[in-house]
Amino acid sequence: MTGEGSVVTLTLLVKIRGFSRVIIIKAPRLRCRRVGCPLLSIDGRLSAPALRDRDADMSAVLSSSIAASRVARSTPRRRSLPRASSGSDVDAHPKMDKKARNGESDFGSILNWRDLGSTPGTRVAPGRVFRTATPGRSSEEDAATILGLGVARLLDLRSVDEFEPSPGVLQSRFQLRSFTRPADAAHPSTGAASTSAAIAAFRASIIDDVDAGRAVRYHSPLLDYDRYYRSIYDRMEGLERVKAAVYTVQAKLYDDTNQRRLFVGKVNAGGLTLLNEVMVDGSGPEIAAALCVLSASTPDGATAFYCKAGKDRTGLVAALALHCCGASDDAIVTDYARSQGSGKAALGGGKVEGDGTAIDYSRFHGAPEAVMRDTLSYIRRGYGSVEGYLDRVGFDADARRTLARALCE
Numbered sequence: 001m002t003g004e005g006s007v008v009t010l011t012l013l014v015k016i017r018g019f020s021r022v023i024i025i026k027a028p029r030l031r032c033r034r035v036g037c038p039l040l041s042i043d044g045r046l047s048a049p050a051l052r053d054r055d056a057d058m059s060a061v062l063s064s065s066i067a068a069s070r071v072a073r074s075t076p077r078r079r080s081l082p083r084a085s086s087g088s089d090v091d092a093h094p095k096m097d098k099k100a101r102n103g104e105s106d107f108g109s110i111l112n113w114r115d116l117g118s119t120p121g122t123r124v125a126p127g128r129v130f131r132t133a134t135p136g137r138s139s140e141e142d143a144a145t146i147l148g149l150g151v152a153r154l155l156d157l158r159s160v161d162e163f164e165p166s167p168g169v170l171q172s173r174f175q176l177r178s179f180t181r182p183a184d185a186a187h188p189s190t191g192a193a194s195t196s197a198a199i200a201a202f203r204a205s206i207i208d209d210v211d212a213g214r215a216v217r218y219h220s221p222l223l224d225y226d227r228y229y230r231s232i233y234d235r236m237e238g239l240e241r242v243k244a245a246v247y248t249v250q251a252k253l254y255d256d257t258n259q260r261r262l263f264v265g266k267v268n269a270g271g272l273t274l275l276n277e278v279m280v281d282g283s284g285p286e287i288a289a290a291l292c293v294l295s296a297s298t299p300d301g302a303t304a305f306y307c308k309a310g311k312d313r314t315g316l317v318a319a320l321a322l323h324c325c326g327a328s329d330d331a332i333v334t335d336y337a338r339s340q341g342s343g344k345a346a347l348g349g350g351k352v353e354g355d356g357t358a359i360d361y362s363r364f365h366g367a368p369e370a371v372m373r374d375t376l377s378y379i380r381r382g383y384g385s386v387e388g389y390l391d392r393v394g395f396d397a398d399a400r401r402t403l404a405r406a407l408c409e
Contacts, residue, residue: 121331152301284393
């Protein structure tokens with residue numbers, strides 16, 4: 001990196017499919033000094049020579065820049081993804097009619113509550129597992145009703161930054177235990193063994209909690225925003241990849257408009273289908289951990305699991321659990337589509353007009369049958385079968401049999 005006067009010139013040497021390319025970026029010196037160059041130092045661990053030594057491709061550039069944004073920006077604009085807010089969406093719950101809550105409960109403070117065993121064509125025993133939108137602001141009355149249903153544990157699939165400012169009436173009655181994937185989960189040599197060990201340790205902690213009679217809120221976040229963006233980047237090719245890397249560096253130096261327009265455009269275009277594909281490919285350990293929690297369900301100790309709207313992350317875990325219990329694709333799709341009325345109330349927002357840098361939340365409101373059918377097809381195309389996928393993420397045949405017994409017998 002060189003500089004004269006008020007301009008800094010950054011030269012990147014990258015490789016794409018074996019071809020070397022030199023990219024030159026010019027940026028104002030003042031802002032480069034203030035923000036820092038993400039390619040030269042990422043938390044003191046990654047340097048430009050290190051990138052060259054590792055023959056880094058553009059995904060390393062993107063990953064580095066995303067990591068740097070946590071340090072460089074106090075309010076990173078890139079986090080405008082489908083996610084929770086602490087605004088008035090929960091306050092609107094009492095105004096929702098029963099149809100929007102699927103008619104499964106009369107809860108005034110909780111959306112989309114239903115028994116997983118209530119969908120026709122499933123073998124799940126009634127009262128064993130419940131799926132719902134976040135109960136983070138449940139009323140005293142609704143919390144008492146849920147506990148009266150025998151709910152002994154919660155499974156929270158949201159990200160930490162989606163948590164309510166305080167756990168609320170229901171969640172506060174459960175101690176929090178989080179699943180954390182190992183730091184080397186993606187390492188080609190050690191990642192699989194480390195991840196298997198982490199899942200095994202988490203499963204052991206669940207068994208210990210059950211034996212001790214502890215009421216626990218387990219946390220296994222399915223949607224990681226860094227993985228979301230990396231997955232979108234991995235789907236890019238050629239010149240679009242180069243643009244993505246250049247825009248990401250540009251965003252760290254002085255302006256993130258181009259980066260946001262490119263990536264948010266991909267998010268909006270992909271909608272719910274892309275969201276599910278990203279979770280399938282990128283959140284395998286968290287999915288396995290979530291299924292381990294459901295495996296602890298008993299006739300006397302039910303599990304309630306949820307995300308923000310109880311629709312997509314919850315729907316994916318529900319789909320895999322139902323498959324393990326022998327449900328047909330039609331039954332799985334029917335269960336997912338029953339959440340049709342909950343998305344808009346929980347997520348808020350509508351179609352956004354503007355410069356293309358904002359999420360169009362209207363694309364994430366529904367629960368179309370086609371989305372779940374496409375997701376099941378995507379799993380089979382990429383992993384051979386649903387069982388093949390579950391084997392891949394660390395939830396093997398023995399674990400699947402344990403889950404089926406817990407939910408169905």
